[in-house]
Amino acid sequence: xxxxxxxxxxxxxxxxxxxxxxxxxxxxxxxxxxxxxxxxxxxxxxxxxxxxxxxxxxxxxxxxxxxxxxxxxxxxxxxxxxxxxxxxxxxxxxxxxxxxxxxxxxxxxxxxxxxxxxxxxxxxxxxxxxxxxxxxxxxxxxxxxxxxxxxxxxxxxxxxxxxxxxxxxxxxxxxxxxxxxxxxxxxxxxxxxxxxxxxxxxxxxxxxxxxxxxxxxxxxxxxxxxxxxxxxxxxxxxxxxxxxxxxxxxxxxxxxxxxxxxxxxxxxxxxxxxxxxxxxxxxxxxxxxxxxxxxxxxxxxxxxxxxxxxxxxxxxxxxxxxxxxxxxxxxxxxxxxxxxxxxxxxxxxxxxxxxxxxxxxxxxxxxxxxxxxxxxxxxxxxxxxxxxxxxxxxxxxxxxxxxxxxxxxxxxxxxxxxxxxxxxxxxxxxxxxxxxxxxxxxxxxxx
Amino acid sequence: xxxxxxxxxxxxxxxxxxxxxxxxxxxxxxxxxxxxxxxxxxxxxxxxxxxxxxxxxxxxxxxxxxxxxxxxxxxxxxxxxxxxxxxxxxxxxxxxxxxxxxxxxxxxxxxxxxxxxxxxxxxxxxxxxxxxxxxxxxxxxxxxxxxxxxxxxxxxxxxxxxxxxxxxxxxxxxxxxxxxxxxxxxxxxxxxxxxxxxxxxxxxxxxxxxxxxxxxxxxxxxxxxxxxxxxxxxxxxxxxxxxxxxxxxxxxxxxxxxxxxxxxxxxxxxxxxxxxxxxxxxxxxxxxxxxxxxxxxxxxxxxxxxxxxxxxxxxxxxxxxxxxxxxxxxxxxxxxxxxxxxxxxxxxxxxxxxxxxxxxxxxxxxxxxxxxxxxxxxxxxxxxxxxxxxxxxxxxxxxxxxxxxxxxxxxxxxxxxxxxxxxxxxxxxxxxxxxxxxxxxxxxxxx
Ligand SMILES: [K+]
Ligand SMILES: [K+]
Numbered sequence: 001x002x003x004x005x006x007x008x009x010x011x012x013x014x015x016x017x018x019x020x021x022x023x024x025x026x027x028x029x030x031x032x033x034x035x036x037x038x039x040x041x042x043x044x045x046x047x048x049x050x051x052x053x054x055x056x057x058x059x060x061x062x063x064x065x066x067x068x069x070x071x072x073x074x075x076x077x078x079x080x081x082x083x084x085x086x087x088x089x090x091x092x093x094x095x096x097x098x099x100x101x102x103x104x105x106x107x108x109x110x111x112x113x114x115x116x117x118x119x120x121x122x123x124x125x126x127x128x129x130x131x132x133x134x135x136x137x138x139x140x141x142x143x144x145x146x147x148x149x150x151x152x153x154x155x156x157x158x159x160x161x162x163x164x165x166x167x168x169x170x171x172x173x174x175x176x177x178x179x180x181x182x183x184x185x186x187x188x189x190x191x192x193x194x195x196x197x198x199x200x201x202x203x204x205x206x207x208x209x210x211x212x213x214x215x216x217x218x219x220x221x222x223x224x225x226x227x228x229x230x231x232x233x234x235x236x237x238x239x240x241x242x243x244x245x246x247x248x249x250x251x252x253x254x255x256x257x258x259x260x261x262x263x264x265x266x267x268x269x270x271x272x273x274x275x276x277x278x279x280x281x282x283x284x285x286x287x288x289x290x291x292x293x294x295x296x297x298x299x300x301x302x303x304x305x306x307x308x309x310x311x312x313x314x315x316x317x318x319x320x321x322x323x324x325x326x327x328x329x330x331x332x333x334x335x336x337x338x339x340x341x342x343x344x345x346x347x348x349x350x351x352x353x354x355x356x357x358x359x360x361x362x363x364x365x366x367x368x369x370x371x372x373x374x375x376x377x378x379x380x381x382x383x384x385x386x387x388x389x390x391x392x393x394x395x396x397x398x399x400x401x402x403x404x405x406x407x408x409x410x411x412x413x414x415x416x417x418x419x420x421x422x423x424x425x426x427x428x429x430x431x432x433x434x435x436x437x438x439x440x441x442x443x444x445x446x447x
Numbered sequence: 448x449x450x451x452x453x454x455x456x457x458x459x460x461x462x463x464x465x466x467x468x469x470x471x472x473x474x475x476x477x478x479x480x481x482x483x484x485x486x487x488x489x490x491x492x493x494x495x496x497x498x499x500x501x502x503x504x505x506x507x508x509x510x511x512x513x514x515x516x517x518x519x520x521x522x523x524x525x526x527x528x529x530x531x532x533x534x535x536x537x538x539x540x541x542x543x544x545x546x547x548x549x550x551x552x553x554x555x556x557x558x559x560x561x562x563x564x565x566x567x568x569x570x571x572x573x574x575x576x577x578x579x580x581x582x583x584x585x586x587x588x589x590x591x592x593x594x595x596x597x598x599x600x601x602x603x604x605x606x607x608x609x610x611x612x613x614x615x616x617x618x619x620x621x622x623x624x625x626x627x628x629x630x631x632x633x634x635x636x637x638x639x640x641x642x643x644x645x646x647x648x649x650x651x652x653x654x655x656x657x658x659x660x661x662x663x664x665x666x667x668x669x670x671x672x673x674x675x676x677x678x679x680x681x682x683x684x685x686x687x688x689x690x691x692x693x694x695x696x697x698x699x700x701x702x703x704x705x706x707x708x709x710x711x712x713x714x715x716x717x718x719x720x721x722x723x724x725x726x727x728x729x730x731x732x733x734x735x736x737x738x739x740x741x742x743x744x745x746x747x748x749x750x751x752x753x754x755x756x757x758x759x760x761x762x763x764x765x766x767x768x769x770x771x772x773x774x775x776x777x778x779x780x781x782x783x784x785x786x787x788x789x790x791x792x793x794x795x796x797x798x799x800x801x802x803x804x805x806x807x808x809x810x811x812x813x814x815x816x817x818x819x820x821x822x823x824x825x826x827x828x829x830x831x832x833x834x835x836x837x838x839x840x841x842x843x844x845x846x847x848x849x850x851x852x853x854x855x856x857x858x859x860x861x862x863x864x865x866x867x868x869x870x871x872x873x874x875x876x877x878x879x880x881x882x883x884x885x886x887x888x889x890x891x892x893x894x
Pocket of ligand 2: 507508621622726838839840
């Protein structure tokens with residue numbers, strides 16, 4: 001019987017992942033809805049507990065009630081646990097998928113592999129998951145230590161440690177939950193380089209994906225970076241820099257945001273507002289006061305998101321890179337997408353295109369539907385939907401204003417956004433009918 | 448000397464086209480700015496005359512002053528002439544490009560062809576242009592006759608003929624200009640099946656492109672439809688039907704638009720509001736009263752636009768079809784995009800992707816910039832920009848409210864939208880380094 005359940009679970013990893021997430025959300029929402037989970041000692045409405053649990057497990061960070069104000073320490077620890085399980089679970093599974101996909105060449109080989117999975121591979125999986133957990137905990141511990149040192153200057157030691165741990169875990173998992181109260185996120189720390197740099201480092205590292213982290217660690221052993229890692233690092237770096245420049249340019253003179261800040265803080269906030277939408281979801285500027293142009297630009301960053309197999313969401317940097325690669329190839333008059341001297345298979349580019357168009361269709365459809373049920377401006381609704389789909393957690397204030405229907409749609413978007421791109425990336429592997437040799441082919445993970 | 452000018456002009460057809468359009472716009476703006484062109488007998492501000500001339504020549508239909516109210520009959524005839532030259536000129540040139548592209552295989556062949564163009568091909572061009580003009584004038588005449596018959600019921604004969612001719616030319620060329628006054632477009636005729644059906648027929652036929660019209664005419668001779676024509680007809684039909692259903696669903700109960708109408712008129716307006724955004728630019732419902740969801744949906748239709756080598760704009764139906772084809776291929780687990788049993792070359796799909804992303808980047812950048820200079824909501828500005836880029840001419844009312852800077856940006860968008868996709872489609876032809884035989888390859892025109 002146990003063997004039967006196990007083979008049913010490994011038969012379709014995306015299904016297993018979806019069931020696992022649903023189970024954690026169910027359990028978490030039950031705990032969060034208890035009176036002991038709220039700071040007032042009153043029961044939390046179930047729909048709000050469910051929303052929080054979904055948001056935490058999908059590491060999104062959209063909140064209908066403020067995490068710091070509304071929940072008790074017990075409630076906050078439940079949330080933190082869900083973030084940790086959601087983030088690590090997803091990261092491990094995504095990494096497994098990537099490895100599984102790498103091997104997945106023919107149907108025959110796949111069948112052999114699946115059989116094999118029942119016997120010898122379990123220890124391989126255990127080893128991999130252990131490594132993912134080790135990496136994550138190490139980085140989180142370092143982040144927690146650095147944040148605690150800073151918080152000790154304005155908090156009691158116990159509180160400083162608690163805040164250090166909570167925010168390090170939240171940021172590394174790109175969860176975007178915080179304890180600052182009043183839906184303020186990190187706006188109170190806008191001019192604090194220490195908090196900002198540590199937070200950004202946690203967010204960026206968490207968003208690179210385990211494969212890249214593993215590659216980077218192996219660099220000391222003289223191994224070279226894989227194509228995938230090169231693409232992820234280049235795209236992430238470029239997006240952060242480009243994003244910061246755009247935010248800086250649009251907000252420089254805005255009296256509601258950067259206007260009153262000194263140049264150093266302007267630069268710091270520009271980088272934070274560029275890093276965080278992909279897809280951490282903390283903010284140091286008041287988002288509602290941003291210019292519409294900046295708000296829309298942030299929507300684009302949220303849509304692109306982080307890298308495959310990371311704690312972040314979105315269509316992923318590599319997907320975006322494949323699209324840009326096609327544009328560049330056509331402009332240069334080349335037939336193939338070439339990155340770092342490797343040709344990308346047509347199938348990868350088509351897949352990137354497919355993922356992007358399906359994501360776009362989902363996001364736009366949800367936005368159009370919500371714009372008939374929620375009495376707000378289109379941009380505000382689009383922002384919220386993309387934030388949910390990209391598991392970002394930034395909001396222009398719609399979350400706490402959502403109708404019941406709106407909450408359900410946003411919850412579904414968080415769930416779809418967390419599992420969708422990965423599942424699509426996993427499911428949409430075309431059968432190869434022929435192998436044609438041109439340049440040596442390089443692989444990057446899409447989705 | 449004459450020969451030198453001629454070879455300079457044929458050396459780069461896109462440049463020739465751009466110069467030609469700029470020349471017509473310059474001449475038209477001069478005429479429109481004269482006192483004789485306005486109904487009040489006063490001089491029109493040059494920027495407004497220039498805006499109108501750009502809009503007419505690019506067959507867009509965005510207007511800063513109402514065509515019926517502001518301009519005299521002389522002014523209106525100038526506008527009509529620009530529409531006719533702009534529409535036919537573009538249609539002929541685009542058809543020439545398509546034929547030119549079909550033959551454009553190697554650099555060597557291209558050089559031979561270019562040399563050839565100086566001698567024997569001129570008569571070929573003349574013959575083709577003559578055929579384009581013949582088709583257009585025949586269809587316009589039929590449309591004008593049908594519209595005049597209807598207008599005779601509520602106008603004097605002279606006025607009915609004038610209105611019949613003006614609107615037939617405007618609609619066939621997807622120009623969207625009208626003489627109804629008060630920026631009302633065809634809202635006064637929302638429940639008139641005759642006017643609506645004739646207008647829609649003119650718009651749709653004008654938007655199919657000359658190659659398809661020519662193919663359809665040849666059907667009687669027993670020739671079969673080309674792949675291009677099949678794709679264009681299928682996509683156009685699907686988009687019109689799908690668009691009508693979506694508009695109908697969103698607006699059915701909206702008291703500001705369809706609410707008070709009977710079911711027949713509801714269906715008629717749904718079809719008109721689905722046909723017109725791609726890319727005629729007339730409307731029978733009040734656009735500002737549409738739900739935000741419908742307004743956004745119309746933005747998508749405007750972005751897709753009409754078919755290659757037609758009087759319409761946008762990224763084109765075939766471009767959109769290539770993208771959908773890639774999605775479908777990946778979902779089905781196929782390596783190649785197959786349409787009507789023909790495989791689309793990877794290069795065509797990459798090109799479709801490139802065109803779409805560049806158009807998207809241009810439109811979104813312009814919108815973000817305008818949202819810092821124009822004091823209006825993002826959706827309204829996005830609507831205006833896409834309308835300009837797609838040479839559609841629908842507006843949520845921003846046009847007459849534009850700042851000087853805004854007018855200049857919108858004019859540039861009209862110009863870029865008219866020439867950009869074609870020029871890109873022409874310029875972005877990758878060199879083939881190898882020919883690989885798989886399925887027989889079918890060609891469709893992108894851009
Ligand atoms: K997040
Ligand atoms: K138009």
